[in-house]
Amino acid sequence: MNVRVDHEDRRRQIAEALLRIADTQGLQSASMRAVAAEAGVSLRLVQYYFETKEGLLLDALERLGTQLQARMARWITEAGSPPTPRALVTAVLSSILPTDPESRRITRTYAAYYTLVLSDPALVEKHGTPQPDLLEGFLAKQIRAAQRSGEIDSGKDPEMTAAGLLTMVNGLGSSVLGRQRTGDAALAILTHHLDELFRTA
């Protein structure tokens, strides 16, 4: 039964068990033993494929990032072709909002990692998360394009507007996870602000 197994498969199986626990019970419940049980393997196996727990956490975080990236890419392609700047901005922002099970899962898991990074900033540097800045730049670019075509008031500052939208979506997500607002209510707030931004001034 022991044919040279595919390491990548095993690693994925275990890392996704970790992510599942982080989503449902939080990272503090994701002990090595719990991950092993969730993945249906022995504790030793988890140790074997990830020498240390930090390695497992980092690997899982990377996979989570890939999942979010894939989700955004999917939403972007669904924005039509060729996509208008407005469709792109809407797709990117609402793909982050926890409105459906997948995005709820991703957002919740990211939140679980968030406090971990706060108490140990060195962790994220070993992994490199350049995403947020890139996203902000992308949004700013789309806003500038919309300004050229007259969809957005040219008086707006693209960088500031992009940063405001992105942080707003981030905050909206937090409030949804904290059960202070439903996902639909958050989406309504986002679309309201997008409508306001894109109305011809």
Added chain:
Amino acid sequence: MNVRVDHEDRRRQIAEALLRIADTQGLQSASMRAVAAEAGVSLRLVQYYFETKEGLLLDALERLGTQLQARMARWITEAGSPPTPRALVTAVLSSILPTDPESRRITRTYAAYYTLVLSDPALVEKHGTPQPDLLEGFLAKQIRAAQRSGEIDSGKDPEMTAAGLLTMVNGLGSSVLGRQRTGDAALAILTHHLDELFRTA
């Protein structure tokens, strides 16, 4: 040395030790023993004044809420008398932003509690945190007042605008804590959006 000591004093001493640890090392490092050492008392004392750890966590969270409330109140009184709606909105929002040591401490500690609440929603219900909704209502009220005096375009939806501002500030705070942005940069983004909102349309 054992004169009937003031329970409230001791409880505050211990709870603030917990908050200090939560701020600097995260809540996961705030064990009963660590709190005892930080407060300079024995483990038994912590147990004596807070029967269980959950009790200690809840009590400390309540005190943290009081501290934030006091901070906001202070900023509001500094907004001048009588304060303009714009000054009030600015005071409330920027008092939440982690720009000085006190607000950084409060925000960081709240963030430490955030994931705790995510993995155990029942926790916050024993404590009752009606703050966010109240704040949103307060902001909406100020926005309406500013609309009546012509400072804000009357076409804006007060509730939506208030929710957008509050969640944006929340997200800005997260990005500052995550070292993605400095506190000053976050404040600049906030004031930019306030300037835009309050320019006569």
Added chain:
DNA sequence: CACGGCATGATACGGGTGTACCAGGAGGTC
């Protein structure tokens, strides 16, 4: 066919966790 390395299992170790138990000293009350 033998051998060496990959893959897996069971278990042990040292340490940290929250909580419970037992003991005793100080102060006010009868």
Added chain:
DNA sequence: GACCTCCTGGTACACCCGTATCATGCCGTG
């Protein structure tokens, strides 16, 4: 002065943690 309640210290218990160790099976290669 006796007593009782408040306050504090030390320590033990049972459990969970991440990691390390030892052993054993299977496989492909020589």
